[in-house]
Amino acid sequence: MSTLSSLAAAFRQTSYPVGGHGRRNIQILKEALDGLDGKLESDIYGTGESIESFQAEMAAYLGKEKAVFFPSGTMAQQIALRIWCDEKGSRKVAYHPLSHLEIHEEDGLKELHQIESILLGEKDRLIRLDEIIELKDDIACLLIELPQREIGGDLPLFEELVAISAHCRAKGIMLHLDGARLYEVLPYYQKTAAELCTLFDSVYISFYKGIGGIAGAILAGDEAFTAKSKVWKRRYGGDLISLYPYYLSASYYFKxxxxxxxxxxxxxxxxxxxxxxxxxxxxxxxxxxxxxFHVHIAMPKEKLEPILLELYAETSVGLIHYLRESSEGICSFEISIGDAFAQIPKDRLKLTFERLAAVLREG
Incomplete structure (x- = not known):
């Protein structure tokens, strides 16, 4: 058995995982559907009262004219950028070097749409307003991710977003929000989703990340934009005969x-x-x-993993199921807080970190 699978197996045996909403299993769907009338009619190829009602609720929440449910965020965002490229007559878009579109989608924009991505800024920090202003390329759209996941969920100041939005509108650049975790930034900004989204021409949100649903996404914007997105959704094969397991569970866990x-x-x-x-x-x-946020521990993987295995066995608190190791011998991982954290007894959490601190001092 590999060390990774050993750590993952030990994590699964713990009673108190630190991050997330708990185990992802079939119970997630069963719980979401349990209180619904079994005679509720399903959607058919993206139409029907239940899906249209949910889309209207999400449009209102985001402060946009219309919203369309997609089976995946990858599909939704590629389509959004294609629409803006067609409208502006340019095949260039700009985003952060560690955007999901750049590092997780196998060059989808390039291979499917012949769209060129302009990587803006540096990998270890947020895009800055001055870099947008100084951009020489004639881009159709700028994508901003809130929060910027790959650098620990960092966020620009709200005033910076306002200035970016104003600049894009003055220059005729469409501004798209990668808001996969949009809900998670609202407490920091002390804004409603609609107040934040008014800065953007189009918005994508996810229902499986912070919300903990099965899968699915919303793409929102004005009526003309969303009408075009429905055409592209059909072209992508996103109009499944029925999507109700996804949007009904999304609605349940969103609430x-x-x-x-x-x-x-x-x-x-x-x-x-x-x-x-x-x-x-x-x-x-x-x-x-x-x-x-991200956690960085200055210890090589082969030394840190046995420490975590022993800690999990002693406390039954699971910090993480994986470790990434950089070339400098520093391990890192991502923590995302959900329902699970509140279930950990405070004395057990305190014990876990007392033990971890003691071992790391010795090591």
Whole structure:
């Protein structure tokens, strides 16, 4: 058995995982559908009262004219950028070097749409307004990700977003929000989703990340934009005969968890303090700005994994199921707080970090 699978197996045996909403199993769907009338009619190829009602609710939440449910965010965002490229007559879009479109989608924009991506800024920080202003390429659309996941969930100041939005509108650049974790940034900004989304021409949100649904996404914008997105959704094969397991579960968990984002944020700040109290450990950001952050431990993987295995066995608190190791011998992982954190007894959480701190001091 590999060391990775050993750590993952030990994590699965713990009673108190630190991150997320709990185990992803069939119970997620069963719970979401349990209270619904079995005679509720399903959607058919993207139409029907239930899906259209949900889309209208999401459009209102985001402050946009219309919203369309997609089976995946990858599909939704590629389509959004294609629409803006067609409208502006340009095959160039700009986004952060660690955008999901750049590192996780196998060159989907290039291979499917012949769209050129302009990587803006540096990998280890947010895109800056001055870099957007100084951009020489004639781009159709700028994509901003909130929060910027691959650098610890960092966020620009709201005033910076306002300035970026104003610049894009003055220059005729469409501004798209990769809001996969949009709900998670609202406590930090102290804004509603609609207030934030008014800065953007189009918005994508996910229902499986912070919300914990099965899968699915919403793409929102004005009526003309969403009408075009439906055509592209059909071209992509996204109009399944029925999508109800996805949007009904999305609706169920959205209602449960969107109001808890402030709680998750506060708990992330609390947890980051515990990690930073341990020698050789730092979080990125040091003080989280959402319910997610990255943890960096200055110890090689082969030395850290046995420590975690022993810690899990002793406390039954699971910190993480994987470790990434950089060339400098520093391990890192991502923490995203959900319902699970509140289930950990405080004395057990305290014991876990006391033990971790003691071992890391010795190591």
């Amino acid at each position: 449960q968890r969107e109001p808890k984002m402030g709680q998750y944020f506060e708990e992330a700040v609390e947890l980051a303090v515990l990690f930073n109290s341990c020698q050789h450990v730092t979080t990125l950001p040091r003080v989280p700005v959402t319910n997610m």
